[in-house]
Amino acid sequence: MTFSISPDEILKQSAIATAKSPVSEAEMMQAVRTLLLGMGEDPDREGLRDTPKRVVKALKFLTSGYRQSLDELLNGAIFHEDADEMVLVRDIDLFSSCEHHILPIIGRAHVAYIPNGKVIGLSKIARICEMYARRLQVQERLTVQIADALQGLLKPQGVAVVVEATHMCMVMRGVQKPGSWTVSSAMRGVFADDAKTRQEFMSLVRHSPAFH
Numbered sequence: 001m002t003f004s005i006s007p008d009e010i011l012k013q014s015a016i017a018t019a020k021s022p023v024s025e026a027e028m029m030q031a032v033r034t035l036l037l038g039m040g041e042d043p044d045r046e047g048l049r050d051t052p053k054r055v056v057k058a059l060k061f062l063t064s065g066y067r068q069s070l071d072e073l074l075n076g077a078i079f080h081e082d083a084d085e086m087v088l089v090r091d092i093d094l095f096s097s098c099e100h101h102i103l104p105i106i107g108r109a110h111v112a113y114i115p116n117g118k119v120i121g122l123s124k125i126a127r128i129c130e131m132y133a134r135r136l137q138v139q140e141r142l143t144v145q146i147a148d149a150l151q152g153l154l155k156p157q158g159v160a161v162v163v164e165a166t167h168m169c170m171v172m173r174g175v176q177k178p179g180s181w182t183v184s185s186a187m188r189g190v191f192a193d194d195a196k197t198r199q200e201f202m203s204l205v206r207h208s209p210a211f212h
């Protein structure tokens with residue numbers, strides 16, 4: 001896959017992404033005011049008066065993954081363990097923003113790995129997905145970043161990530177195709193090399209969850 005980046009590079013990028021924004025919130029709010037004017041709106045009418053503030057707050061939250069690092073979110077939750085069977089966390093809700101239109105990407109991630117002496121706190125898998133989702137993304141890069149982060153942190157026997165998502169830029173505008181889902185995957189180690197392991201993962205991902 002063309003987006004393949006080494007696990008060390010992913011960890012480096014994660015550190016760079018925590019750098020402070022060079023633009024003040026006041027400047028961001030001014031830009032939102034300009035957008036409102038461009039839409040033909042009156043930014044001073046009652047309902048819109050606080051909208052620049054709200055939009056900046058919302059955008060900061062939706063991109064808060066730039067100000068997080070793997071180190072901080074892991075909080076040391078990597079444990080030595082002899083387990084060597086597949087661990088799968090499926091149906092992790094994802095809300096991201098596409099970098100082309102800054103519109104929502106809504107979907108789910110399924111993340112599996114086969115340990116090699118180390119396991120990670122299960123919630124941390126979902127937190128890693130969230131950190132990368134809360135940045136401007138293309139789905140393929142989001143998928144690869146999740147896989148490479150786990151590969152870099154755990155050096156497991158393998159990692160498999162499938163993301164299925166619908167892109168609001170393809171639903172609400174542009175080609176306008178509601179109901180279209182994009183599926184992307186990133187396979188590392190034994191999941192890339194061994195068809196049987198990959199198939200086992202794919203069949204577990206397809207299987208309906210026991211609880212809802």
Ligand SMILES: Nc1nc2c(ncn2[C@@H]2O[C@H](COP(=O)(O)OP(=O)(O)OP(=O)(O)O)[C@@H](O)[C@H]2O)c(=O)[nH]1
Nearest residue numbers: 098099100101137138139140167169170173174175
């Ligand atoms: N590969 C990939 N493409 C994406 C993703 N999100 C949005 N896109 C696409 O990025 C492309 C941008 O194409 P452009 O022609 O520059 O933009 P546009 O005129 O808004 O394109 P349309 O959406 O076709 O109207 C579109 O085809 C989008 O569907 C993503 O996560 N992965």
Ligand SMILES: [Zn+2]
Nearest residue numbers: 098100101169
């Ligand atoms: Zn888009």
